[in-house]
Amino acid sequence: MPRAGLTADRLVAAAAELADEVGFENVTLSALARRFGVKDASLYAHVRNLHDLRTRLALYAGGEMIDEIAAAVAGRAGRDALAAFAGAYRAYALAHPGRYAALQIRLDQSLAADSPAMRRTAEITYGMLRAYGLEEPDLTDAVRLLRSTFHGYCVLEAGGGFNAPRDVQASWEKAVDALHIALENWPRAGKDGRHT
Numbered sequence: 001m002p003r004a005g006l007t008a009d010r011l012v013a014a015a016a017e018l019a020d021e022v023g024f025e026n027v028t029l030s031a032l033a034r035r036f037g038v039k040d041a042s043l044y045a046h047v048r049n050l051h052d053l054r055t056r057l058a059l060y061a062g063g064e065m066i067d068e069i070a071a072a073v074a075g076r077a078g079r080d081a082l083a084a085f086a087g088a089y090r091a092y093a094l095a096h097p098g099r100y101a102a103l104q105i106r107l108d109q110s111l112a113a114d115s116p117a118m119r120r121t122a123e124i125t126y127g128m129l130r131a132y133g134l135e136e137p138d139l140t141d142a143v144r145l146l147r148s149t150f151h152g153y154c155v156l157e158a159g160g161g162f163n164a165p166r167d168v169q170a171s172w173e174k175a176v177d178a179l180h181i182a183l184e185n186w187p188r189a190g191k192d193g194r195h196t
Contacts, residue, residue, distance in 0.1 A: 006036065008046040012056045016064075019057065019098025027098070029053065058107060061099035063117035065092045070124055079180040081128050086150060086176050093154035100154070132183040142183060149179060 014035055019027050029050055033040045047053045065088075072088035073081045093100040112118045129142050153175060155161075162168050 006038070006042065006046060008056065011036075011043060011046050011053065012060045015053055015057045016060055016096075016099050016102075019102060020096050021098070024054075024057075024098045024101035027054065027057065054102060054105060055107060055111065057099070058102040058105050059111075059115050059117055061096070061102045062115070062121060064096075064099065065089070065103065066117055066121045066124060068092055070120070073124065073128060077131050079177075081131065082180050082183070083173075083176050085125075085128055086146075086172075086179075089150050090154055090157075090172065093150075094158060097158055104151075129183070132186065134183070134186060138186055138188060142186065145182070146179065149175060 011032060015027050015032055018031060018035060022031070029040050029043050029047075032053070033043055036042075043053075047056065068091070069085055069088040072084040076084050107115075107118075125143055125146075126139055129139055132142075134142055153172065157168055162171070
């Protein structure tokens with residue numbers, strides 16, 4: 001019988017807090033049970049196993065992050081939208097390191113396709129890039145460029161990987177400017193898939 005007050009949503013929210021406090025890799029069912037003062041077995045009425053919990057956490061974090069990005073880009077286009085998107089992405093990654101780490105796990109494709117948060121992420125990201133006149137397969141290539149740039153920068157910054165005296169914010173803004181220029185001058189794929 002499920003313990004009164006425990007729900008899957010409460011468990012996932014608590015797991016998100018725990019991830020930010022101790023690191024995503026340290027989120028376990030035992031750690032979560034201790035947080036609620038219950039035995040591990042009490043959690044199985046709400047989540048199937050650790051993988052299920054971590055998957056739910058990734059989807060939860062994805063929803064939070066895209067909400068912040070959507071609010072930032074609303075009413076913007078071009079470089080302004082890109083800068084707002086990038087800034088919200090970076091702010092979330094730095095403020096919520098455990099939740100951000102959860103976003104990096106590989107999700108089952110059918111599960112991701114059924115997730116409103118993942119669909120919204122695709123809509124907002126692709127919508128911003130279509131304003132640059134991009135279509136497939138260039139859209140996918142551009143998404144990969146943005147994600148790898150934002151992710152790499154955030155991971156390096158969070159880990160103290162930028163030791164030069166240059167201001168980290170100034171470098172970030174320069175990177176966003178460079179991405180904007182790259183998107184405006186994107187090498188277009190022809191019908192044969194080759195770039196022109």
